[in-house]
Amino acid sequence: MTAATPGRPLRADAARNRAKVLEAAGAVFAERGPSASTEEVARRAGVGAGTVFRHFPTKEALLEAVLVALLEDHAREARARIEHDDPGAAFFGFFTRVVERAATKNALSGALADAGIDPRQATGEAGAALKRALGTLLERAQAAGAVRADVTLAEVLALLAGMSHAAGHGGDGRALEIVFDGLRPR
Amino acid sequence: MTAATPGRPLRADAARNRAKVLEAAGAVFAERGPSASTEEVARRAGVGAGTVFRHFPTKEALLEAVLVALLEDHAREARARIEHDDPGAAFFGFFTRVVERAATKNALSGALADAGIDPRQATGEAGAALKRALGTLLERAQAAGAVRADVTLAEVLALLAGMSHAAGHGGDGRALEIVFDGLRPR
DNA sequence: AATGATTCGGAGTGTTCGCTCCGATTCTAG
DNA sequence: CTAGAATCGGAGCGAACACTCCGAATCATT
Numbered sequence: 001m002t003a004a005t006p007g008r009p010l011r012a013d014a015a016r017n018r019a020k021v022l023e024a025a026g027a028v029f030a031e032r033g034p035s036a037s038t039e040e041v042a043r044r045a046g047v048g049a050g051t052v053f054r055h056f057p058t059k060e061a062l063l064e065a066v067l068v069a070l071l072e073d074h075a076r077e078a079r080a081r082i083e084h085d086d087p088g089a090a091f092f093g094f095f096t097r098v099v100e101r102a103a104t105k106n107a108l109s110g111a112l113a114d115a116g117i118d119p120r121q122a123t124g125e126a127g128a129a130l131k132r133a134l135g136t137l138l139e140r141a142q143a144a145g146a147v148r149a150d151v152t153l154a155e156v157l158a159l160l161a162g163m164s165h166a167a168g169h170g171g172d173g174r175a176l177e178i179v180f181d182g183l184r185p186r
Numbered sequence: 187m188t189a190a191t192p193g194r195p196l197r198a199d200a201a202r203n204r205a206k207v208l209e210a211a212g213a214v215f216a217e218r219g220p221s222a223s224t225e226e227v228a229r230r231a232g233v234g235a236g237t238v239f240r241h242f243p244t245k246e247a248l249l250e251a252v253l254v255a256l257l258e259d260h261a262r263e264a265r266a267r268i269e270h271d272d273p274g275a276a277f278f279g280f281f282t283r284v285v286e287r288a289a290t291k292n293a294l295s296g297a298l299a300d301a302g303i304d305p306r307q308a309t310g311e312a313g314a315a316l317k318r319a320l321g322t323l324l325e326r327a328q329a330a331g332a333v334r335a336d337v338t339l340a341e342v343l344a345l346l347a348g349m350s351h352a353a354g355h356g357g358d359g360r361a362l363e364i365v366f367d368g369l370r371p372r
Numbered sequence: 373a374a375t376g377a378t379t380c381g382g383a384g385t386g387t388t389c390g391c392t393c394c395g396a397t398t399c400t401a402g
Numbered sequence: 403c404t405a406g407a408a409t410c411g412g413a414g415c416g417a418a419c420a421c422t423c424c425g426a427a428t429c430a431t432t
Contacts, residue, residue: 182368
């Protein structure tokens with residue numbers, strides 16, 4: 001429940017502040033990690049602590065909202081690649097892109113899991129949309145012969161989640177290439 | 187500094203309590219995550235809070251000690267496999283084993299990183315020993331033709347770290363197989 | 373422009389948790 | 403067995419932090 005149902009259309013300044021808080025939260029959590037205090041988010045957004053909690057009733061809700069925004073961004077990019085790139089390049093390019101931008105996302109879902117919340121359920125529609133887009137990317141790449149036909153979406157998701165966490169561990173660029181070799185037909 | 191230098195040999199009950207605390211910490215952090223309180227560790231170990239802090243002067247030191255114990259355990263197993271299994275089976279078997287047992291390790295190093303501590307530096311010798319053992323495993327597997335010759339230890343470490351985090355994401359069993367396919371010669 | 377409703381800000385609250393302190397307890401040397 | 407030292411236990415301290423409350427400020431409507 002991340003304030004999904006706008007009972008009333010939200011006042012102008014309220015909407016502006018909500019956006020500022022969300023953006024500040026994204027930046028702060030990316031820099032200082034999800035354990036950064038809500039007060040720091042409020043300071044960065046230029047609002048009071050009360051304002052943060054009115055829009056996001058709990059810290060977990062704020063983490064969720066940031067994570068959802070990230071997933072929506074990814075899904076948007078996946079759909080763009082479906083239209084513009086060729087099947088193989090679209091799939092591998094998107095995979096690489098998600099891995100590159102994964103640092104924040106991992107920390108967020110880790111923090112949610114730590115609080116006893118299932119990230120997959122929390123992200124709801126946003127996660128499902130990203131999954132659908134990735135599924136399309138995969139199907140097209142398989143149809144074009146760029147990816148083995150016996151690979152399932154669940155396996156790709158596992159690999160994506162895994163390699164996202166491998167970033168920053170040294171030889172992660174070539175490590176991705178090794179995974180891609182495993183995904184390609186022999 | 188995880189009480190590495192025994193200035194004096196440590197009294198009998200002190201050594202016993204230290205071991206109890208370390209074991210309890212391993213269990214508690216595995217179950218409740220690294221954010222579990224030290225008091226819970228003390229309770230589980232059947233000692234007072236003061237005792238925990240005498241042996242591990244800070245909570246981070248306790249997390250470090252648990253992580254080091256895990257790494258030492260892995261290194262021990264790697265050396266055992268070097269002696270008993272054939273090169274290919276030793277390498278892939280050890281890789282699989284580490285991934286299976288990775289849940290706790292990941293949470294621990296995550297928590298350390300969150301506290302501004304570099305896990306690689308903190309684990310010191312234990313991490314280096316594990317790295318050496320894995321290096322031997324890799325060389326032997328490559329010499330036997332079970333693993334591509336152009337793969338480096340750094341890349342294997344990145345893949346290992348990554349796939350450790352992929353556990354529990356659904357199709358992680360077959361996902362590992364895909365990575366292994368990428369590691370094998372064509 | 374004025375009024376009523378909504379939102380803002382930040383001081384304040386209650387709680388959690390890491391860590392300390394010291395009297396009581398347990399161990400070891402002679 | 404006994405004295406002296408090392409260790410233990412857990413109540414208590416202080417800081418950090420998520421969250422609340424309410425007077426002041428801002429917005430929408432007539």
